[in-house]
Amino acid sequence: DVKVTQSSRYLVKRTGEKVFLECVQDMDHENMFWYRQDPGLGLRLIYFSYDVKMKEKGDIPEGYSVSREKKERFSLILESASTNQTSMYLCASSEPGQGYGYTFGSGTRLTVV
Amino acid sequence: GESVGLHLPTLSVQEGDNSIINCAYSNSASDYFIWYKQESGKGPQFIIDIRSNMDKRQGQRVTVLLNKTVKHLSLQIAATQPGDSAVYFCAVTGGGNKLTFGTGTQLKVEL
Numbered sequence: 001d002v003k004v005t006q007s008s009r010y011l012v013k014r015t016g017e018k019v020f021l022e023c024v025q026d027m028d029h030e031n032m033f034w035y036r037q038d039p040g041l042g043l044r045l046i047y048f049s050y051d052v053k054m055k056e057k058g059d060i061p062e063g064y065s066v067s068r069e070k071k072e073r074f075s076l077i078l079e080s081a082s083t084n085q086t087s088m089y090l091c092a093s094s095e096p097g098q099g100y101g102y103t104f105g106s107g108t109r110l111t112v113v
Numbered sequence: 114g115e116s117v118g119l120h121l122p123t124l125s126v127q128e129g130d131n132s133i134i135n136c137a138y139s140n141s142a143s144d145y146f147i148w149y150k151q152e153s154g155k156g157p158q159f160i161i162d163i164r165s166n167m168d169k170r171q172g173q174r175v176t177v178l179l180n181k182t183v184k185h186l187s188l189q190i191a192a193t194q195p196g197d198s199a200v201y202f203c204a205v206t207g208g209g210n211k212l213t214f215g216t217g218t219q220l221k222v223e224l
């Protein structure tokens with residue numbers, strides 16, 4: 001089975017801190033994605049990557065950056081955490097091309113205080 | 114851009130009844146559709162998918178129906194069980210490799 005592993009299930013950070021969320025997949029997938037999930041808003045795409053060192057902005061990239069130095073790892077960075085970034089963060093990976101579903105990690109619930 | 118909407122935020126069914134969860138999409142060029150199940154505290158899990166050249170696909174206790182004419186997708190769960198309680202999302206292909214997700218329907222199974 002494809003495994004997408006997010007390093008933390010729960011995180012509590014202070015306003016202004018730099019936060020790193022890590023995601024690793026073990027099936028050599030080309031594509032990786034970061035979403036945030038909020039009640040009533042569904043899944044919103046933050047950033048995605050189709051290849052190593054490649055990144056593209058999603059629908060809500062403000063306040064976030066990403067890093068993909070290795071194919072299996074996609075990191076989400078909150079440069080200066082704010083309370084409105086309190087959310088569930090989901091990482092996903094997929095094969096390239098249309099017609100492939102995503103495999104999701106278990107999520108990281110981030111609280112910014 | 115693509116938009117995906119689910120018709121009901123919450124659906125309550127009795128154990129043993131059939132459940133139907135609906136989804137509407139806007140992009141007539143979408144050609145791949147997926148249903149995900151998300152249990153509390155977990156990431157979404159793949160349930161079943163369907164391509165645009167089909168109008169029905171069956172899995173174990175689940176059936177997905179696709180009506181491209183009205184851009185409507187539904188998930189049917191037969192003999193709903195307590196373990197089916199979760200949030201269900203539809204997802205459709207938009208542009209490139211990306212999926213667009215609906216906001217989810219919370220399925221509650223009453224004993």
